[in-house]
Amino acid sequence: MSRDIDRRTFLQYSGATAATAASVGLAGCGGNGNGNGNGNGNGNGNGNGDGTPDDGADAELRTYDEELPEDPSRVEVLQHANGLANALAPWVYLHQQFSIYGINNDIEWDARPDEDINVKEFSTDRDEITISQGQLLETLDPTGENSTPQYNIVDQAYEPFLYRDREGRPIELIVTDWERTAEQEVRLTLRDDVQFHNGDDMTAEDVAFSISRANNPDISEVAGNMGDIAEATVEDGDVVLDLDSVTPTIFRNLTAFGRVLQQSWVENDDNDIATEINGTGPYELEEYVNDTRVAFTKFDGYWGEAADPNSVTFTGIPENGPRVDALIAGDSDLVTNVRPNDIPDVEEAEGVGYDDVPSTRNIFLVMNDVAEPFDNQAFRQAMNFAVDVQSIIDSILNEFGNQTSQPTLPGHNGHNPDIDPYPYDPERAEALVEESGHAGIEIELHTPVGRYLRDADIAEAAANQINELENVTCTANRRDFGELVNELLAEQAESPAFFLIGWGNPTLDGDYAMSPWFTEGPFQHFSNEELAELLQQARTIPSGG
Template identity: 40%
Template sequence: MSQGSRFDLRRRDVLKATGVAGVSMAGLAGCLGEEGPDELTITLTQFPDTIDPLDHITGDYFDVLDHIYEPLFDFEPGEGIFPRVVEDTEILGGGTTELQLRDDVVFHNGDEMTAEDVAWTINRTVDNDIGVASDIGAFGLGSITGAEAMDDTTLEVYYNGAPGLAEFEFGNYARAMNRDWSIENHDADQEGESVSGADPEDFNGTGPYEVVDFTSGEEIVLERFDDYWGEEPPFERVVFNADGESSGRVSSLETGETDLTINILPEDVNTVQNADDVEIRRVTSFRNIFLPMKNTVEPFDSQEFRQAMNYAVDNAGIVDSVLSGFGEARGQPVAPGINGFNPDIEPYEQDIGMAESLVEDSGYGGIEIELTVPQGRYLNDAAVGETAADQIDQLDNVDCDVNIVDFGVVSDANSAGIDPDVIEIPFYMIGWGTITGDTDYGVQGFFSQEAETRTFDDEELSDAILASQAIEDPDERREQLEEVNRIAHEKAPFVFLHTQESIYGVREDIQWDPREDETVYVWGMNQ
């Protein structure tokens, strides 16, 4: 039996225990080998402001950079991880898993990829003292403690949680960067700075595409990498650009300037459906939209007040009116389909009387608060935030204003931690896609007391998360994660809003199905 087959068998056993089924590598590959058109243009909502794939956790960034710096595994939402650059894995016990790499993978600059590169990449992600900083460690690789190369194609990954949790994490966030090249190309004048540059040669991954033209903040042009180890991707040339306005993205689709665009707003759906040769494709995503309330500052230190904010907001009504039904009201941090989603938890229902009573119980009657909301990042985000703020403002004992800002403002607020002396924005809107398929990714960065980026400080909730990380039995761990979601619902660290639908406009002859994790992979397309 081949190494890849051993990987598949073991993976299916794990998935069977967690209630989901595996898929074959051939199924993931789709029509990669078939002849297709020469060029594809994809329009995103925002363009990456970094060339470093480990510098930021944002879906639009991964959509671009994963074609250049490919993931080590293929992740299929609801199914698990499957061989890609990593051919085989083996759980050794004692917090260690061995990864066996392919021996024919090369970087775009011609260097062979080795286990040293992969181990360094993982270590860089979890240890900022290594000298080339990464911002994804706390959220993406929370249980991973390090990695070590054993030979040219074998490395060991070390973690302090359950093997299943570690697999969710490195299966989604392990990517290979060329160690020596990365060290040479990061900004050594600023300690901890990520890899940077403004020219095509400043990118150097192992992916099926290499960069041939790059205009920072505007456009990146990719062409097939001739020495790619895997199947030839279906398009010779791929162009990524961005437009922050749904109407602009729709116009580009109508005129044929783009072939696929993301985040079509509900009000623009009919325009796309009435246009020639293009169509709408949609899927309920893994992304929840919510309003964090940092509980180290008043009035959000009161559980009664936080629950009152949930009762004040009509999340189901917002889905119907503001999103035209393109979403599902939610009452917990993660979406259906995520390991640990609790099916017994219902969304909070709007109850103005209950909300006003809870505000009085909290001792904060008559308080003024402000909700900070991004514009252009999520589906009708500004309108959703304005509606939520208006509904809170309807309470007789709370005044709520709204502040519409660029997404970067709330992104910075979300990662600022809970030190009351530095909190400038305690109440804001953010979205979080649990793209690993596991509840831990949707909660530990927000709630674990070990996470410097946490937005909520509560020992009971944190302990429940830490307990889940140590459970090796998949069924027991899932039950504990359901308990984590129950506690989160009760303690109300967020105003829970909804799970967002992903709405795409796409040229109708392109064969492609949207994914729940919001990634757009060219290797999964054809026409």
């Protein structure tokens, strides 16, 4: 698959201050936000989890020397990969993002770690709801884009095959029962009372078609995420998936990627899946005005429990301040990505509050290893020692964040609990830069603006800290998110050498945290044979084995 095919896939798994930005110290105060941000990044560790202090200004590389058991479990393989990734340092590891929402007090809703907004989960007496995000979408085709803002909109009307609880475990939705009938075969039992918005009954053939279409790289932006599906067929009313490999994450994948479509409707040339919707969800499309709003009304024929609001409208407000203003003014009932320093305004306003939750999104600085100086491990580790992540979390994010040490977040399958974050050690960073042979280098850190919580502020703080090294010059370059993504998904040699990005992980599995970035594909920005072999090995071991 060419790198540019999956541009929009990057959007999900993908708002000039320094680290002394104003802090209001609000995390955990007021509302129902927990925001305790207890990142442990100010301690010392040598990368293998034994807590041994680092030796100050030396050029010794972090190493990961643990050995895999003779017959490792899948979790052990993924944990080993995470440990190796910490030492190889393909990224500057920053933090787990907190999702902070502003919400009208008339709505009862608990924010989800996976960042999904399902209006059917709202408890409210309000008939009409308006939700404002930083961006809208480029298409209503549920496999034509793969971003959190897009799913939040189309998933009011479309439904995935399975869904997941708040701990990431698959739960029934359109599929009511699922089992692995052979090492490379799974069977899906379907609900028999599902109706499309046009009044037609859903069939097993529709579900098989939907899976096949989502898995087709010529028309689907999520094809690389579905799993190694060779064929989807119908057998005795069930859908059977023949797999080309074990695909241990197949059921988790079906909770996140692909949506149920009606085959005859999609194949009818009179219908336009990019601007129209015929789904099975609790809301049906009322109006779509490109770049302006998407409006839905309640679908009376929904198979499940009816949602409370009769209608819901999504709008896009790119700037953080105006989004909060819309909430306070009553123009929006729920807004995303409230900045920590805007929380006092929300708390003081009448009739609104905020909710926060640690998300499944990892924020990090990618170092493209086809470009100097990032092809050098010593230099990459130096960048990790140069950034005071905990100070960024404390001052810019007001403690709404947890420092990370590896690609897979805590609580996700394959996270290695024995790996410590890089401590802030600028003297050691300078020594490693000297060891790398790149002393005096000038580098540029590219950052989106407004896509993630205080993204540009975080990037500029990191760039300023790197720039404080005696032997490196670093500046930050604020970029339009869409333009930056286009560059990131060009050939690796043409991608920026150093950039901030966020990667959401709806499968809560280490494979999706690492494989897109470290194995061949459109997102790859780092190559290491041992790491790639570990990830391939993990794909051959069934879950639980």
